[in-house]
Amino acid sequence: MKHVLTLTALLLAQPALAQDTSPQDLIALYGAQSGAPPAPDAGRALFLSDQTGGKPDTPSCTTCHSADPTRAGQARTGKAIAPMAPRVAPERFTDQKFVEKWFGRNCNSVLGRPCTAQEKADIISWLNSL
């Protein structure tokens, strides 16, 4: 069943992505904005932990994304979400506007505030290491 879900997720129609960036470019961009080197372990901790500052129905990134980012997640509506790790989902982190839109929404839902450039670099560097 889990397996079927992953396959389905990979086949899900993705919106046309701009392909105007890459995980490496984004890590460099956010890293330059924050002035500190990206810390994958901090990104992992942030992604997996439970938060209290955001909306009550979404305490963690893993409310929707799988705690194993090489696997598919599931939106609260039951819709599958493709894995987040670029190794298994190469379309991830290739469209800067898309990435910014979702960091904006999801950090606000989970943390109740925007993610900092440092946090974005940390999270992408962790996901890109998997």
Added chain:
Amino acid sequence: MKHTLSLTALALTALPAFADESEYMPPVSDPVALAECSECHMAYPAGFLPQRSWSRIMATLEDHFGEDASLDADTSARIETYLTGNAADAGGRSSGLLYGVAATDTPLRISDMPWFRAEHDGEVSAHRLRKAGSISNCAACHRGAERGSFED
């Protein structure tokens, strides 16, 4: 309130004309609305809600059923124009799907509309609902939902 709604629902089940109208509903045809409103769930057809509902939904995207679904102003305005232009009451049209909805009511969920309750309350088994994850996950039960078919 719950009670009133179930009573209305029972009364509605007796209306036969209703089913035909609701079996097919044109799917979202605007490419921007389709892309932006199908990221977390299927893009719900505009004809299922009145104009005032779509306007309210588009004005409150930053707290959209417990999530932030916000869009930039241009994208949001374009989608609102499309949705209201194809709403159940667009162009002064009257739709059976608005039966039992007071003019002062602004339903935010299709799944809260009286016709919807009439079609689903008691018709959907607890098992099927659990498998779908949410009554809002139309496509889990209606395989043709994204093509506009709600027959089965």
